[in-house]
Amino acid sequence: MNKFDLATDSVRELNQALHDQAKELTEREWHVSNPGGKHNLVVGVNEALSIDIDGHAGYYCAGMNQKATVTVHGNVGVGVAENMMSGVVRVKGSASQAAGATAHGGLLVIEGDAGARCGISMKGVDIVVGGSIGHMSCFMAQAGRLVVCGDAGDALGDSLYETRIYVKGTVKSLGSDCIEKEMRAEHLDELKELLHRAGFNEDPASFKRYGSSRQLYNFKVDNASAY
Amino acid sequence: MSDKPTPVLRESATFDRLTIQEIQRAAETGIYDIRGGGTKRKLPHFDDLLLLGASMSRYPLEGYREKCGTDVVLGTRFAKKPIHLKIPVTIAGMSFGALSAQAKEALGRGASIAGTSTTTGDGGMTPEERGQSQTLVYQYLPSRYGMNPDDLRKADAIEIVLGQGAKPGGGGMLLGMKVTERVAGMRTLPIGVDQRSACRHPDWTGPDDLAIKIAEIREITDWEKPIYVKIGASRPYYDVKLAIKAGADVIVLDGMQGGTAATQEVFIEHVGIPILAAIPPAVQALQEMDMHRKVQLIVSGGIRTGADVAKAMAMGADAVAIGTAALIALGDNHPRLDEELKKIGSAAGYYDDWQNGQDPAGITTQNPELSRRLDPVEAGRRLANYLRVLVLEAQTMARACGKSHLHNLDPEDLVALTVEAAAMARVPLAGTNWVPGQGF
Numbered sequence: 001m002n003k004f005d006l007a008t009d010s011v012r013e014l015n016q017a018l019h020d021q022a023k024e025l026t027e028r029e030w031h032v033s034n035p036g037g038k039h040n041l042v043v044g045v046n047e048a049l050s051i052d053i054d055g056h057a058g059y060y061c062a063g064m065n066q067k068a069t070v071t072v073h074g075n076v077g078v079g080v081a082e083n084m085m086s087g088v089v090r091v092k093g094s095a096s097q098a099a100g101a102t103a104h105g106g107l108l109v110i111e112g113d114a115g116a117r118c119g120i121s122m123k124g125v126d127i128v129v130g131g132s133i134g135h136m137s138c139f140m141a142q143a144g145r146l147v148v149c150g151d152a153g154d155a156l157g158d159s160l161y162e163t164r165i166y167v168k169g170t171v172k173s174l175g176s177d178c179i180e181k182e183m184r185a186e187h188l189d190e191l192k193e194l195l196h197r198a199g200f201n202e203d204p205a206s207f208k209r210y211g212s213s214r215q216l217y218n219f220k221v222d223n224a225s226a227y
Numbered sequence: 228m229s230d231k232p233t234p235v236l237r238e239s240a241t242f243d244r245l246t247i248q249e250i251q252r253a254a255e256t257g258i259y260d261i262r263g264g265g266t267k268r269k270l271p272h273f274d275d276l277l278l279l280g281a282s283m284s285r286y287p288l289e290g291y292r293e294k295c296g297t298d299v300v301l302g303t304r305f306a307k308k309p310i311h312l313k314i315p316v317t318i319a320g321m322s323f324g325a326l327s328a329q330a331k332e333a334l335g336r337g338a339s340i341a342g343t344s345t346t347t348g349d350g351g352m353t354p355e356e357r358g359q360s361q362t363l364v365y366q367y368l369p370s371r372y373g374m375n376p377d378d379l380r381k382a383d384a385i386e387i388v389l390g391q392g393a394k395p396g397g398g399g400m401l402l403g404m405k406v407t408e409r410v411a412g413m414r415t416l417p418i419g420v421d422q423r424s425a426c427r428h429p430d431w432t433g434p435d436d437l438a439i440k441i442a443e444i445r446e447i448t449d450w451e452k453p454i455y456v457k458i459g460a461s462r463p464y465y466d467v468k469l470a471i472k473a474g475a476d477v478i479v480l481d482g483m484q485g486g487t488a489a490t491q492e493v494f495i496e497h498v499g500i501p502i503l504a505a506i507p508p509a510v511q512a513l514q515e516m517d518m519h520r521k522v523q524l525i526v527s528g529g530i531r532t533g534a535d536v537a538k539a540m541a542m543g544a545d546a547v548a549i550g551t552a553a554l555i556a557l558g559d560n561h562p563r564l565d566e567e568l569k570k571i572g573s574a575a576g577y578y579d580d581w582q583n584g585q586d587p588a589g590i591t592t593q594n595p596e597l598s599r600r601l602d603p604v605e606a607g608r609r610l611a612n613y614l615r616v617l618v619l620e621a622q623t624m625a626r627a628c629g630k631s632h633l634h635n636l637d638p639e640d641l642v643a644l645t646v647e648a649a650a651m652a653r654v655p656l657a658g659t660n661w662v663p664g665q666g667f
């Protein structure tokens with residue numbers, strides 16, 4: 001196992017080592033101690049490494065991750081796993097705003113709560129949150145799935161495209177063009193699979209599904225008041 | 228014959244025919260007008276400045292013999308691999324989606340022949356444009372359509388877009404007729420939607436966050452690539468200072484004349500400030516932070532001629548960028564298209580419906596039949612010719628001012644024709660020592 005101690009090593013050294021490592025792939029296991037809420041930890045990783053961060057991380061932890069499995073044993077700041085392409089990012093604590101923003105693929109699991117704009121502009125990632133999420137989550141979300149085992153804040157799914165949202169608790173309000181939709185067998189199946197992959201023991205049947213009513217896909221005069 | 232004089236119809240200055248027509252159009256449709264291009268009304272611009280040639284107090288360089296350098300290095304502040312361009316005229320960011328793949332390829336070809344860079348746009352990087360562009364700047368926009376770390380690493384520089392001169396504060400727009408299968412696929416959108424992209428970045432707000440965002444991109448790309456920050460001109464003094472503080476290598480400042488592929492007409496004509504008014508506060512901000520020439524300044528918005536290039540550089544820019552003029556060089560609005568343009572309610576020299584994808588020149592379209600009309604090799608050659616002329620013209624003027632490099636032009640080489648331009652550009656009114664706002 002490769003060990004990095006951010007009390008003495010710099011973030012630059014850590015990221016460079018991860019990028020260099022990727023080429024040879026001799027060390028798959030990485031352990032990062034004393035992260036101290038530092039920003040930009042483990043960003044731009046491009047190989048199937050397994051990285052444990054032992055503590056809290058700041059902004060953009062695991063940003064643009066490709067292939068790697070990153071576990072944060074703590075909380076994370078803004079934009080965890082932003083623009084992730086593939087791999088798995090797991091946060092044992094809670095996440096700040098914009099978790100999984102614009103991410104194209106992979107799986108983001110937040111075991112605690114997530115702040116505002118969770119899954120904003122997401123483009124294919126799957127996000128599973130054990131707790132609740134803040135307002136404006138899934139704003140302009142384009143593809144992928146968001147699962148929330150707790151509650152959702154105001155304006156969920158505003159201006160949504162094709163992302164599917166599953167919420168177990170209450171939704172404070174739905175954003176423009178987001179509606180509750182019928183939970184069909186195929187949805188129960190995909191939800192079951194997502195909960196299983198994320199490691200949550202929840203009953204899919206206790207969730208509700210939300211998606212786009214696709215009324216705002218094209219300009220129509222009569223929709224002007226929706227914005 | 229009657230003795231009565233022919234009656235003269237008096238057009239209202241307030242309710243002129245265009246205004247009347249717009250009210251009628253609005254009443255008919257219930258929706259604002261969307262179009263491409265830049266501001267159409269007359270604004271204080273580089274035409275309102277003159278260069279002072281040399282005579283007795285300064286001596287000129289020999290027009291055809293003495294060297295006048297044109298190269299520029301961008302990204303010297305933090306990037307391990309700054310960009311070295313042969314000419315200080317770059318091609319601005321224009322998306323595949325707004326433009327055809329052929330047009331994007333032609334821009335890459337033309338820029339590469341001329342020794343300059345081209346830029347992606349709101350919609351990701353295409354293999355055609357990466358393949359044909361020697362130096363390619365990859366835009367990082369609020370929408371993040373098609374954004375991925377592989378393309379980030381393939382880029383020669385990264386441009387974080389905060390805004391555009393045509394619409395500071397507005398997001399992108401691509402109407403459904405241009406959201407074809409390929410465009411939709413690259414952007415992860417349903418085919419045919421009227422795509423309206425976000426105006427704010429999804430995962431940061433404000434300068435302190437931007438500093439962390441820039442650091443993230445540097446970390447991902449191992450500090451190799453220059454990072455530009457593009458700003459639509461509105462409060463350039465503060466925006467430039469904040470961008471420098473956030474760690475930008477290069478600032479791109481786009482004035483209100485700047486072109487767009489699709490924006491509300493009211494936005495194009497009424498938001499932001501002209502590039503002439505934006506450069507001096509930007510240069511002042513750079514100078515006050517001791518960053519002028521260390522953080523490079525690229526300006527755009529209505530650059531058409533070598534005179535514009537020379538004047539922008541004399542005002543303190545390190546380089547300029549062109550959008551609209553590059554499209555015209557490729558073949559946009561060509562007189563041979565007049566008849567076809569008339570059929571779609573326009574005419575050569577007027578066409579600005581770049582939003583609706585019917586461009587007979589094959590440039591602002593995704594229609595395969597129309598875009599096939601543009602030969603990327605031939606169009607690229609035209610662009611390269613045009614770029615050469617811009618540079619030759621700028622050199623001619625710089626030599627006449629006694630300068631051995633375009634970067635040696637300075638505000639002392641300039642005077643203004645109007646009081647407005649003198650005040651905005653902070654140079655004296657021609658024939659006087661008077662700079663409005665700076666006393667006598």
Ligand SMILES: Cc1cc2nc3c(=O)[nH]c(=O)nc-3n(C[C@H](O)[C@H](O)[C@H](O)COP(=O)(O)O)c2cc1C
Nearest residue numbers: 319320321322348349485486488528529549550551
């Ligand atoms: C067809 C077209 C598409 C554009 N697309 C983008 C874009 O995707 N991103 C961006 O930052 N600016 C975009 N712009 C603005 C240009 O990058 C540039 O700021 C502007 O064209 C400069 O002004 P000029 O057209 O007067 O040269 C676009 C402009 C045009 C004409």
